[in-house]
Amino acid sequence: MTTAQLTKSFPGLERALYEELGKEGQLKEFREGEIILRKGQFIRSAVLLLEGTIKLYQEDEDGGEFFMYYIQPGEACAVSMICSHEQETSSVLATAATDSTVLLIPLSCMDQWMSHYKSWRQFVIQAYRSRYQELLNTISEIAFRNMDDRLEFYLRKQVKQFGKIIRFTHQEIANDLNSSREVISRLMKKMENNGWVILHRNSIEWIKDDFNAA
Amino acid sequence: MTTAQLTKSFPGLERALYEELGKEGQLKEFREGEIILRKGQFIRSAVLLLEGTIKLYQEDEDGGEFFMYYIQPGEACAVSMICSHEQETSSVLATAATDSTVLLIPLSCMDQWMSHYKSWRQFVIQAYRSRYQELLNTISEIAFRNMDDRLEFYLRKQVKQFGKIIRFTHQEIANDLNSSREVISRLMKKMENNGWVILHRNSIEWIKDDFNAA
DNA sequence: AGATCTGTGTAACTTAAGTCACGCAGGCCT
DNA sequence: AGGCCTGCGTGACTTAAGTTACACAGATCT
Numbered sequence: 001m002t003t004a005q006l007t008k009s010f011p012g013l014e015r016a017l018y019e020e021l022g023k024e025g026q027l028k029e030f031r032e033g034e035i036i037l038r039k040g041q042f043i044r045s046a047v048l049l050l051e052g053t054i055k056l057y058q059e060d061e062d063g064g065e066f067f068m069y070y071i072q073p074g075e076a077c078a079v080s081m082i083c084s085h086e087q088e089t090s091s092v093l094a095t096a097a098t099d100s101t102v103l104l105i106p107l108s109c110m111d112q113w114m115s116h117y118k119s120w121r122q123f124v125i126q127a128y129r130s131r132y133q134e135l136l137n138t139i140s141e142i143a144f145r146n147m148d149d150r151l152e153f154y155l156r157k158q159v160k161q162f163g164k165i166i167r168f169t170h171q172e173i174a175n176d177l178n179s180s181r182e183v184i185s186r187l188m189k190k191m192e193n194n195g196w197v198i199l200h201r202n203s204i205e206w207i208k209d210d211f212n213a214a
Numbered sequence: 215m216t217t218a219q220l221t222k223s224f225p226g227l228e229r230a231l232y233e234e235l236g237k238e239g240q241l242k243e244f245r246e247g248e249i250i251l252r253k254g255q256f257i258r259s260a261v262l263l264l265e266g267t268i269k270l271y272q273e274d275e276d277g278g279e280f281f282m283y284y285i286q287p288g289e290a291c292a293v294s295m296i297c298s299h300e301q302e303t304s305s306v307l308a309t310a311a312t313d314s315t316v317l318l319i320p321l322s323c324m325d326q327w328m329s330h331y332k333s334w335r336q337f338v339i340q341a342y343r344s345r346y347q348e349l350l351n352t353i354s355e356i357a358f359r360n361m362d363d364r365l366e367f368y369l370r371k372q373v374k375q376f377g378k379i380i381r382f383t384h385q386e387i388a389n390d391l392n393s394s395r396e397v398i399s400r401l402m403k404k405m406e407n408n409g410w411v412i413l414h415r416n417s418i419e420w421i422k423d424d425f426n427a428a
Numbered sequence: 429a430g431a432t433c434t435g436t437g438t439a440a441c442t443t444a445a446g447t448c449a450c451g452c453a454g455g456c457c458t
Numbered sequence: 459a460g461g462c463c464t465g466c467g468t469g470a471c472t473t474a475a476g477t478t479a480c481a482c483a484g485a486t487c488t
Contacts, residue, residue, distance in 0.1 A: 058353050066357040082343040091350055114328060114335050121328050128342045129296040135349040136305050139272050142356050143280040143392050147475070169435060178357050180476055185436060201435060201484070361445070383465060394446055399466060415454070415465060 001027060001103070009050050009074045013119040020113065025103040030096035037080065037094035045104040047077040052100025053161065057093040060178075065093060067154075067176035069134040070161055078131035081110065081124060097161075150177060151187050155197070159206045166204040215241060215317070223264050223288045227333040234327065239317040244310040251294065251308035259318040261291040266314025267375065271307040274392075279307060281368075281390035283348040284375055292345035295324065295338060311375075364391060365401050369411070373420045380418040 003018040010021075025048070030036055037043065039059040054071040056079075071077055071094075079092050113120040141150050154177060158166045170184045177184070188204070191197045196208040217232040224235075239262070244250055251257070253273040268285040270293075285291055285308075293306050327334040355364050368391060372380045384398045391398070402418070405411045410422040 058350060058357065060354065060358045064358050066353065068353070078342075078346065082339070082346060088343075091347065111332065111335060115332070116329075118325065118329070121325060125296070128292075128346070129302075132292065132296060132342070132346060132349070133305065135346070135353065136272060138353055139280065139282070139349065139356070140274065142353070143272065144274045144278055171435075181436085182438085182477075183475060186438080186475095189437075199436085385465075395466085396447075396468085397445060400445095400468080403467070413466085 001025060005050075010048070010123070011074075013123065014117050017113065017117045017120055020109065021103065021105070024109050025105055028102050028104055030100045030102065032096055032099050034096045035093070036096055036100075036102070037077070037090050037092065039091060039093050040089050042089055043080050045080070045106050046110060047080040047094075048103040048105065049073050049075055049077070050101040050103055053097040054100060054102075055095050055097040057095070058091075059093045064178050065175060066178045068092075068138050069131075070097065070157070075130070076123070076127040078127050081127060147177070147179060147183060148187050148190070151184065152191070152196075155204070155206060164206045166206060167202065168204070169202055215239060219264075224262070224337070225288075227337065228331050231327065231331045231334055234323065235317065235319070238323050239319055242316050242318055244314045244316065246310055246313050248310045249307070250310055250314075250316070251291070251304050251306065253305060253307050254303050256303055257294050259294070259320050260324060261294040261308075262317040262319065263287050263289055263291070264315040264317055267311040268314060268316075269309050269311040271309070272305075273307045278392055279389060280392045282306075282352050283345075284311065284371070289344070290337070290341040292341050295341065361391070361393060361397060362401050362404070365398065366405070366410075369418070369420060378420045380420060381416065382418070383416055 001022045003015070003022060006013075006018050006021055013021075026045075027050075030052070036047070036054060049071050051073055054077065056068045056071060056077075057065045058068055059065055077094060079090055079094070082088075110124075114124065141153060145153070151173070154173065155166060158168070170188060171181045174181045174184045188197065188199060192199050196206070198205040198207055215236045217229070217236060220227075220232050220235055227235075240259075241264075244266070250261070250268060263285050265287055268291065270282045270285060270291075271279045272282055273279055291308060293304055293308070296302075324338075328338065355367060359367070365387070368387065369380060372382070384402065385395045388395045388398045402411065402413060406413050410420070412419040412421055
């Protein structure tokens with residue numbers, strides 16, 4: 001891992017920190033669909049995402065999985081940073097939404113770098129901030145909004161992440177929203193009638209392009 | 215503010231850090247019901263809670279308030295730490311559930327202390343971790359559980375916080391759970407029939423003492 | 429081609445939760 | 459006492475969402 005490569009994903013860090021990252025970090029690849037972090041798993045290193053997309057879920061005792069947010073290249077998995085500091089286990093599920101490359105940082109480095117590098121402190125704080133914010137958004141959605149709003153919100157997230165062709169089945173969407181296939185089909189049909197989407201087999205095409213309005 | 219007093223609420227910090235806390239921190243009192251942090255407000259200092267209880271809400275655009283968790287003495291408001299680092303505004307509402315004393319830390323100290331004091335780094339990380347965890351719990355609850363479970367969970371939180379006499383009206387509980395008074399009254403009646411609570415005017419008595427079982 | 433599987437559409441029904449309407453009891457004020 | 463306000467109880471109804479059941483179309487396999 002060269003400094004140049006790291007700079008692309010994680011701009012603005014101190015020169016010496018890039019070298020540490022390259023020296024201490026361990027590269028690991030995950031294929032689409034693989035589980036990166038399982039609920040209840042111990043974590044021995046912080047996870048920085050170099051390439052790909054990670055999908056974060058909250059898991060229920062009885063099999064439910066609730067999608068919370070995506071992690072982008074250049075971002076870190078806040079849970080991994082949190083857990084790596086004590087002997088606590090992950091309470092979330094992280095999977096590779098696409099083939100992904102991550103950099104694993106031994107937890108022993110975390111505290112050292114915190115004291116040495118201002119940019120690392122900022123990076124960590126920023127990681128927490130944005131993840132915390134995502135959770136707040138998620139709470140807002142499920143506490144205050146109905147299924148139709150939430151579905152729209154969900155679809156917009158996919159479009160932002162992967163483009164206007166959303167390659168999910170209704171069943172997969174239902175799982176992500178902790179709803180049922182029929183409900184999603186119904187709402188989706190309504191959206192199609194409103195001219196927001198075109199429904200295909202195995203995919204949905206987002207055609208509403210006023211990308212801001214409610 | 216003497217080191218002795220600070221030690222009581224925040225044990226295990228470095229000696230020099232206590233002095234800094236005493237020197238830089240500014241005491242502020244809030245009376246029960248007062249708003250400590252409003253949604254959209256700028257934050258110029260981190261908030262550490264010395265005495266009392268702070269109640270944290272997620273606020274909706276149209277007036278809804280959704281209770282998320284309590285902050286205890288010795289804990290910090292994670293949002294305030296997050297926000298103080300950039301020009302972002304608070305996205306939550308914090309009120310004093312009881313008369314409270316807080317210590318305000320200028321944001322300029324945050325980064326300095328982060329690099330100098332290991333115990334401060336741990337404190338900050340710990341603050342993030344526990345708050346993040348609270349949000350995850352909250353999400354679990356509203357994503358996977360029905361109102362009756364959520365109400366039970368809510369009441370248990372109150373009992374843990376304030377004891378077996380819960381001094382809330384049904385209306386206030388309904389607001390906290392983003393539900394309606396009638397629904398809460400109904401569920402509460404069911405709980406009374408099951409022998410879990412005794413309902414009084416303006417208060418609820420929790421009498422189920424197997425404090426672990428579902 | 430025929431058989432099978434997976435994803436989608438839809439009607440009919442159930443259930444949880446929210447809403448409307450009203451009654452009533454206890455506290456408080458005059 | 460009489461009047462009034464606030465909090466609670468409850469029945470009747472509406473609505474959102476989950477469930478059951480089935481039909482059908484396109485893809486894949488043989």
